[in-house]
Structure formats: C-alpha cells, structure tokens
Amino acid sequence: MTRRLIVCGLLVLAGVTACGSKPSDNGTQTLPTSTPTTASSTPAANSGAAVPAVKRCDSTALKGQVDPTDAGAGNRYGKFVVTNSSTAPCTLNGYSGFQLENAAGAAIPTKLERKADPGPKALTLAPGTKASANLHWGVVPSGNEPVEGPCQPEPAKAIAIPPDETVPLTMPWTFGPVCSGGRIEISAFYAS
Template structure:
C-alpha cells in the first residue's frame, strides 16, 4: 500500500513538473494566449485603395486660420440676389472641407439678423483643397421686405461683413459683405461646399 502511494505521488510530481512549475527564474514569464500574428514582410505592400485612404486621413480639416473668404455676386432678378461664398486654402498644406459653412451677418454694432437655410443641391461631399485651391458654396437672399419689415429704407440693419465658420469648426473667418440689407429677417440660403 505504501509503495502504491509513493508511486502515485511520483506520477503526480512528474506531471506537475512536465506542465511547468513556477520558480523564481521563470516567475515573470507568461504563456502566449494566442498565436503570434505574422509580421508584414517587404513583399506584402498595402493596396492602392488603402494608401489613398491613409493619405486622405492624414490631411487635416480646413479651419479659419487656413482659409481666406469672399462673397462674389452672380445674378440678380426680381428682388432676388445670388452669390458665391468662395474660400481659398491660404496655408502651405492641403486641407479638406465637407459640409456647410456657418454664416452670420454683422456690422460695427455686432450681429445682424441672419436666418441661414441649408440647401441640398449640391449636398455635402469631401473636397480636398491643395494650397491655393478653392471651394464654393452657393448663396441666395432677397431684398424685398416681408412681414413687419419697413418698406422705406433698409428692411434690416445693413451688414458690412459676415462671420463664416468652416464645416465642423468653431472659430469664424471674417468675410466682407457689400450687398446691402438681407430681407425676410436676414434669410440666406446656402449650399454645401463643392470644388471650384
């Protein structure tokens, strides 16, 4: 009986040793929990689509510090005015725009009533501006008084500039406004930016 217990003890000891015992020498080692991933070799290169996506991800958004803006008139008809809000990348690196600009009319006294309405044609799409590159948003506003607006003189306080905030940014850039009052409570329709 004693021999059997000793034999069993030796078997248990042998199996524990085979599975590994923790000693001061190997106490800090850990066993791998999964198969190691093969490292990329020089022969496997990323696809052109992956490289293009990575390059696009590296281009930062255009902010007010990198842009210069202006509003240019394009058309006028029966109390309606049309223009283009054009921004130029004034920095030395490419940047992207995607979406609509904020646009608040202002004069020397501060904010002037502005009701911005987004139009879906054209809708948002990513535009990459190289240094010196331009993007445009279409504008439409009216000059005929409506509602309680006075019919003599200016229908609203006359703006001298606009604070325009690029898409997904918070700081505005200042844009001159030389087109007089904007009626209907300062209503301006604006499109998303597109390459120009």
Template sequence: MRRLVALSALAVALTACGSPQQAADRSTLPVEPTTPSVSPVAPVPPSSAPTTPTQAATPASGRCTAAVLTAEVQPAEAGAGSRYGKLVVTNNGSTPCTLNGYSGLQLQDASGNALPTDLQRTPDPSPAPVVLRPGTAAAANLRWTVVPTGDEPADKPCQVEPAQAAAIPPDETEPMNLRWNYGPVCAGGKIEISAFYAA
C-alpha cells in the first residue's frame, strides 16, 4: 500500500513538471538562419567619352640673328631729292625665327670704317612680330635724301660715298653686312627706317 502511494506521488510530480525531454525542448530557443550583410555598392558612372589628343603646341621661334639672315637693300622709285628702298632680310636657316621691331643700320666705307649715319625710326608700319620660315623674307622701308643740307657742299658729294653698311637685327648685337650702291646720303647720313614687316 505504501508503494502505491509513493508511485502515485511520483506520477503527479512528473505530470506537473513535464518530462526531461520537454524541459530541454523549452530551454532551446529557435535560431533564425543568418544571411551575410552586403554593403551597397555605388553605381559606377559611365566612362567619359574618349578625349581627343591635343596637338602639341608649336614651339615659339627664337629671334632671328645675323647668323641665319642675309640682308640687301633693294631700290624703289626715287622722288625729288629723295631716294627710297627696302632693307630685305631672308632666313637662310633651317628653322623659323622671329623679327620684331627695327633694324640698326650703319653706313661704312670700303674698309669698314663708320660713316655719318643718322637713323630715324618711322611709325608706319609699327613693330609687330614677323615669323620667318626658312627661305622667307621680311622688309623695312628706307628713305634718304641726296640734297645737301646745312654746311654740306653743293658742288661735290655731300658726304663720303658708302661702299657697304652693317645692319643689326632687332634686339641683337651682331651685324649683317651688305653692299651699298646708292651714292652718298646727305643731311649727315639721315636715313628713315620702318619696322620690319612680312615681304
């Protein structure tokens, strides 16, 4: 009889607490499957249109020097008491060069001695860069007088007749030598000269 009472009490206790398997099932929480987080990727902008290659800039040409220039005076029509001509320089080098401004000019005798020269610049045309490709030329206008002035003699040449001249390119110091076949230059060797322009 005591055994039956003990078994009955054990059965009631098990019923109230549940079976060991049910307790284990209750203590286990369901785990949801995890998915790896993926960071949003910024959209790639469309590639820009292909750029057109830029042409290499043309290198600036250096100044024209006496080493690459030849010079001559070309006569023009004469006026009453005045003579006109052009100082023409040609690029005999292998690369372009630039003239910008006025030439120097010194009259000389056959031995290279300086003769009276009064070079005066005129504003027309005014200075502007002139690029001379190999074989091309530029010119400067010249004007001088054959009429004696002041104390210059009227019964003989007003000045010693030049045989040559030295012309210096703008901003340079070395001269170009050229022949002068146009007689004496009166008024103390006065010569008007313009800036260089494309010939």
C-alpha cells in the first residue's frame, strides 16, 4: 500500500491524474482536456500564414525637414522631422547621422553629439506619420573662431542618414552658421 501511494504521488507530480484508475482497453490513458487559448484570433495567426515583417525606414521611405523650435542667449533649438512618405509602415530606432554642407555639396565642419533624452526606442511609422529628433546648436563663437563675421562657413543644406542605413536624406539648412566647430546635439527619434 505504501509503495502504491509513493508511486501515485510521483505520478501526480509528473502530471498524470488517473492514478488508481484502470487504463482503457487499448492501452492509452485519457487525460483531461481544456480549450486551448491563443494569443491572437486573427486568421493569419490561426492559419499558420507568416506575418510580413515591417522593414526599416530608409531614405526611399522618408521625407525630412528641419523645423526651428526656440532660440535664445546664443542657443538655437529645432527638430529633425521625418515623415513616412511610402505606402507601407516602416520601423525607426535610434539616432540619425547629420552633416552640414555648402551649396556645392562640400562638407562643413559638423560635430554631432548624441543626447540620451529621449533615448532610442523602437517606433513603427504608418504611412503619413512622423518622428522627430531634437536638435540644439550655438551661434556664439568659441575658441579660436572669429568674433566678427560668421564663426563657421554658411551651410546651405543638411545631409541626414536614418538609423542603421547608408543612403542620406538631403534638406535645406536655413539657420545660419553653427558655432563651436559645428557642434550639434541630437536626440534619438521619438513619435511626433
């Protein structure tokens, strides 16, 4: 009797609930059933069809612009805004590259510094929706920059590369020279 109780106890721990009952004639045991729960009741989830992956936002899917937001005491603030101009959703996560250029396409000194507020967060942009990255730069000469005239060459455009991509977006830059050697602070993208 003690042996049977130990065996039944072990079977209970193993998940068998029919201890002491006689197996059916065909040698199989019927276990209790329950209705399975599913995480999704969409036809694709139940049919086994693969859900298409959302691709990263690249320069073919995005349109960019720089919008001013505030100015004061030699500081300038703006937003680098991208819009999903494609017909499909795309994902964006992280920081953009950013380079100032003159009208001929020659690089102008740009020192991009990443700021952690806000930090990287995965975003899915539906067609027509936007994401922004905060920008901050100075217009007061520093170090050995000239105090009369522009502190740096005048940019005509900004070239920005979306996160994890290699082909840039080009947009006009109408905010004058960027002092401190072209220092621009940039945040990660966030929904806007």
